[in-house]
Amino acid sequence: MTGGFETNGGAEERVEQQLAGYAFVREEREREMRLYFRDAPAAELARSFRASGASLITLTGRRAQPAPPAGMQEPLEGKPRKRRKATGVEPPPSPGELTVYYFYALGEIVYTVSIAVSSGVVQSVADIYPNAGMPERELQDHLGVVFIGTEHEVTG
Amino acid sequence: MMQQSSLLNRNLEPPTRAVVDIGPYDPMLPGPMRLRLDLAASGGAGGPRIVGAEVGLGYNYVGLEAHLRRKGVAWERAPLLVERLCAGCSQANLLAYAQAVEDMAGVVVPPRAAYLRLVLAETERVTSHLLNIAATVGLLGMPNREANLRDLRERIVHTVGEWQGARVQPGIIIPGGVGRDMDEEASRRVVLAVRAVERAVRSHTRAIIAGRDVAARLAGLGKIEAQEAAFAGLRGPVLRATGVAHDIRVSFPTGAYEDEAVTVVVQRTGDAYARLVVRLLECLESFRIIEQALDELPPGPIKARGNLEARLGGEGIGRVEGPRGELFCWVRGSVEKLEGLHLSAGSAPTLGILPALLKGNLDDLPLLLLSLDLCPACAER
Numbered sequence: 001m002t003g004g005f006e007t008n009g010g011a012e013e014r015v016e017q018q019l020a021g022y023a024f025v026r027e028e029r030e031r032e033m034r035l036y037f038r039d040a041p042a043a044e045l046a047r048s049f050r051a052s053g054a055s056l057i058t059l060t061g062r063r064a065q066p067a068p069p070a071g072m073q074e075p076l077e078g079k080p081r082k083r084r085k086a087t088g089v090e091p092p093p094s095p096g097e098l099t100v101y102y103f104y105a106l107g108e109i110v111y112t113v114s115i116a117v118s119s120g121v122v123q124s125v126a127d128i129y130p131n132a133g134m135p136e137r138e139l140q141d142h143l144g145v146v147f148i149g150t151e152h153e154v155t156g
Numbered sequence: 157m158m159q160q161s162s163l164l165n166r167n168l169e170p171p172t173r174a175v176v177d178i179g180p181y182d183p184m185l186p187g188p189m190r191l192r193l194d195l196a197a198s199g200g201a202g203g204p205r206i207v208g209a210e211v212g213l214g215y216n217y218v219g220l221e222a223h224l225r226r227k228g229v230a231w232e233r234a235p236l237l238v239e240r241l242c243a244g245c246s247q248a249n250l251l252a253y254a255q256a257v258e259d260m261a262g263v264v265v266p267p268r269a270a271y272l273r274l275v276l277a278e279t280e281r282v283t284s285h286l287l288n289i290a291a292t293v294g295l296l297g298m299p300n301r302e303a304n305l306r307d308l309r310e311r312i313v314h315t316v317g318e319w320q321g322a323r324v325q326p327g328i329i330i331p332g333g334v335g336r337d338m339d340e341e342a343s344r345r346v347v348l349a350v351r352a353v354e355r356a357v358r359s360h361t362r363a364i365i366a367g368r369d370v371a372a373r374l375a376g377l378g379k380i381e382a383q384e385a386a387f388a389g390l391r392g393p394v395l396r397a398t399g400v401a402h403d404i405r406v407s408f409p410t411g412a413y414e415d416e417a418v419t420v421v422v423q424r425t426g427d428a429y430a431r432l433v434v435r436l437l438e439c440l441e442s443f444r445i446i447e448q449a450l451d452e453l454p455p456g457p458i459k460a461r462g463n464l465e466a467r468l469g470g471e472g473i474g475r476v477e478g479p480r481g482e483l484f485c486w487v488r489g490s491v492e493k494l495e496g497l498h499l500s501a502g503s504a505p506t507l508g509i510l511p512a513l514l515k516g517n518l519d520d521l522p523l524l525l526l527s528l529d530l531c532p533a534c535a536e537r
Contacts, residue, residue: 031408032259032473055389057475057484058500062225101498103473103484108408110473112486131389131505134535142222 011052011106018048031108037115042100043123043149045113046132054106056129061100061139098145117145124150172197174204180215184522187532188215195518202517209514211507217536221497228493231257231331231468239325241499242533244287247280248478249499249534250329252485255410255474257331258460260487261467267454269333270411274449275346276329277476278442279316283309284479285393285435285442286357288529292432293364295523296373305360308353315349318342333459343450354443361436374429378513378524381426389505392481393434394528398426404477415452416445428527435529466491478502480529501534 027034098120104111124147126133139145179190190212195204220237238253239246286309294302313323319342320326328335364370382398395402405418421437423430474485481502488496506528
């Protein structure tokens with residue numbers, strides 16, 4: 001294969017060595033690795049993935065919804081379902097907190113990198129992965145995320 | 157004294173620069189979008205050249221992802237909404253969504269359902285590619301070939317539609333399996349139709365590749381280098397036409413693709429001709445896969461056992477090789493409802509670099525847009 005899809009042996013180990021400088025929670029799944037960061041530099045992480053030959057699939061984000069006050073929950077239709085025991089290790093975000101998710105493909109593994117951003121300002125990765133430009137603009141429009149270090153940066 | 161007409165005073169020198177707006181609704185465009193082209197006179201016998209372009213999107217925006225972020229939607233309603241985002245990639249969108257929900261719930265789809273899903277996905281690839289190829293040869297002045305290719309596509313849509321119960325968007329793929337089984341009679345009909353259409357498409361492929369006229373018009377048009385394509389994150393036939401052998405069916409196989417060997421079709425030149433050849437050869441490969449899958453269709457249930465609804469909650473991902481490239485789906489939800497969705501369409505990265513690709517002769521614009529097979533509907537959820 002050619003282009004950005006070349007992954008040499010040990011690429012997964014290398015990318016994790018490069019990420020070791022930042023504190024993160026890791027959750028392994030069958031063909032997915034979930035990495036949870038808080039206020040980590042998105043561009044630095046993206047450079048680490050690019051250096052390992054990973055491609056960026058896409059990125060998205062969400063703002064944690066504030067919990068409705070007690071007694072204001074919407075009634076469920078039909079019989080209430082049994083709640084499954086939580087198995088995730090993701091730290092719970094505070095209400096209104098922004099989380100940006102980056103999805104990288106490296107070989108047969110998808111790395112889901114979620115970065116909790118307390119300031120609402122995130123480094124753009126569009127210079128490292130040009131296909132990030134469009135989803136970054138979408139997040140800027142929908143969630144008010146400010147991406148810095150790129151031409152679609154919003155100022156003033 | 158008679159006043160001179162303003163027509164006579166007009167400067168007859170043609171302008172050297174002009175800005176032209178096309179869209180948002182124009183038959184040449186792949187969907188509602190706006191193109192602002194900066195044109196310059198070429199100076200010789202050729203027509204004007206596009207020296208700069210801006211692409212305006214947002215005319216197809218349905219706000220599904222934004223709605224889900226704010227309010228969420230019941231799990232029962234979500235497949236319908238996802239399937240109707242786009243007509244051309246509806247099965248690929250739905251399959252990626254179903255895989256993401258199954259990943260979230262930790263559900264394994266029964267083999268029979270996985271094989272039927274493969275048939276649906278490959279059928280959609282064939283119909284999408286045939287439509288693109290037919291439109292391309294039509295623009296090249298081959299109306300008979302175009303009509304014949306559209307007829308062949310229609311035969312596939314009609315035959316599979318008889319089984320599905322609807323020509324498009326049948327809603328068969330559901331999280332945990334498929335909603336409709338295929339009996340032997342339906343399977344036999346689909347195989348017969350696929351064999352007949354495969355023979356005809358093979359004949360068209362030989363004629364198009366052997367003939368000089370198509371290659372002469374398309375070679376060199378919209379050329380993309382392999383390094384550029386990989387750097388820009390392009391997907392699908394546009395990427396494979398540059399020589400990058402990347403196909404989710406092979407690099408990240410799921411369901412029946414884990415059993416079925418798929419040959420990745422690759423061309424090296426990266427131009428519109430290479431993209432056309434990739435689509436033609438991928439049709440032939442899809443016909444082979446459909447026939448083999450129906451030949452080996454395993455018996456058994458078509459839905460996963462157990463209560464999938466009780467296991468919902470958390471996050472999941474799905475990856476599917478759609479007609480225009482990889483479709484990636486991420487879902488997030490609780491037991492009650494789907495609270496987050498992100499779909500990344502196959503042609504979304506191509507739309508991102510479209511302004512750079514459009515530079516060249518204005519005359520080539522319709523062919524160039526067709527060869528890229530863009531889908532604004534998928535890109536603007």
